[in-house]
Amino acid sequence: MNNLKVGVIGIPGKWSTEVLADRLEEMTGFRLVIDMAEVTLDLASKHLMFRGINLCELDGLIVKKISQAYSPSMLDRIELLRVAEQAGVRVFSRPESILRLVDRLSCTVTLRNHDIPMPKTCVTESLDAAVSAIEEYGEVVLKPLFSTKARGMTLLNAKQPRDELRSQLSLFQQDNPMLYLQQKCDLHGQDLGIVFLGGEYIGTYARVSQSDSWNTTILAGGEYKPFTPDDEVIALAKKAQQPFALDFTTVDVAFTDDGPIVFEVSAFGGFKGALDGCGIDAAKLYSQYIIDSFAG
Structure with a gap:
């Protein structure tokens, strides 16, 4: 399979991205690390371009990392990969699968x-319901819907005054309208x-x-x-x-x-x-x- 051309979508310079590209190069002789921030989709021609390379002409794409930080914009980047998949490019893992997880x-x-089985979890936009969940669970981890490695997570405790809890929840809600509260285990x-x-x-x-x-x-x-x-x-x-x-x-x-x-x-x-x-x-x-x- 020395003529196989599989690109790695990831963060240039990051260890996991580079080591995957290295292993593929050792096995296929082809190496391409793709930063999605530099990818352009032309829907008229159905070309997905990265530094002069049409990704729709590759054999495959591996998605090691779609973005440095988790955010709703990740969903847009994953959608672009559906064009390559429709063109016959094998995407690992499939965009549809990744979309359900970010x-x-x-x-x-x-x-x-x-x-x-998961920790007890409450998901709501209601401050009253969120405060009630904290009082029921005792202590919770308030989590952004888009984050990894515990970034942006906050501990809240039922021992805090209700007004203080509402204030913290309201502040968090400015960037995260849907409140995701999980019982701390x-x-x-x-x-x-x-x-x-x-x-x-x-x-x-x-x-x-x-x-x-x-x-x-x-x-x-x-x-x-x-x-x-x-x-x-x-x-x-x-x-x-x-x-x-x-x-x-x-x-x-x-x-x-x-x-x-x-x-x-x-x-x-x-x-x-x-x-x-x-x-x-x-x-x-x-x-x-x-x-x-x-x-x-």
């Missing part, structure tokens, strides 16, 4: 519609990234808190560690990712006193956690998976 609410609704200092390739389980890593931060993200000082889940947890994660039909993903799972829960399914998956946490070169495996999909 919005936290879309992901949550799909998971709950498939009876996946005791994660016992860690959560898991359970990795799937083509819907099949390939490994698990833990994110372990190294501080008193309420979340375990690497941005908050967490560290990747090896972890071996039991078959029940793997089965839960596999069930969670199935409705989205992703080529590569990571399912975030945590253990609580009431049993394992799922927080989300990633639209793009984590290469760094897989490598540092469980010694898996996900970029290499993903590249081989894509090449094999053309051969088959």
Whole structure:
């Protein structure tokens, strides 16, 4: 498959984007990193152009990252990829699948519609309903619908005065009209990234808190560690990712006193956690998976 031309959509210079492009180049001899900020769609000709290259003429596109920051504009960038897909370009993962995940609410609704256990969650535009949910749950994490790695998330506690809660909610609502409140759970200092390739389980890593931060993200000082889940947890994660039909993903799972829960399914998956946490070169495996999909 030395003549295969597969581009990587990501963030130029970022490790996960570059390592994926490197692995593909090693296997195919072709390398192209695509920044969606520089892509132009001409609907008259149905050309999707990046630096003089019509992406609709490639064999495939891998979406490693669609944007540096999560925002509604991500949806527009994903829509552009549907033109390439219509032209016969294989897109990994399919735009339709990614669209259902970059919005936290879309992901949550799909998971709950498939009876996946999650923290108690209230979604509303009503300040009164939001305050009532905080009082019921005790402590909540107020989450933007478009964010990753706990960015923009805020802790609210029922012990705070109602006027103070309403004020914080109202301020948050200026940029996030829909309020997404999730009961804060005791994660016992860690959560898991359970990795799937083509819907099949390939490994698990833990994110372990190294501080008193309420979340375990690497941005908050967490560290990747090896972890071996039991078959029940793997089965839960596999069930969670199935409705989205992703080529590569990571399912975030945590253990609580009431049993394992799922927080989300990633639209793009984590290469760094897989490598540092469980010694898996996900970029290499993903590249081989894509090449094999053309051969088959």
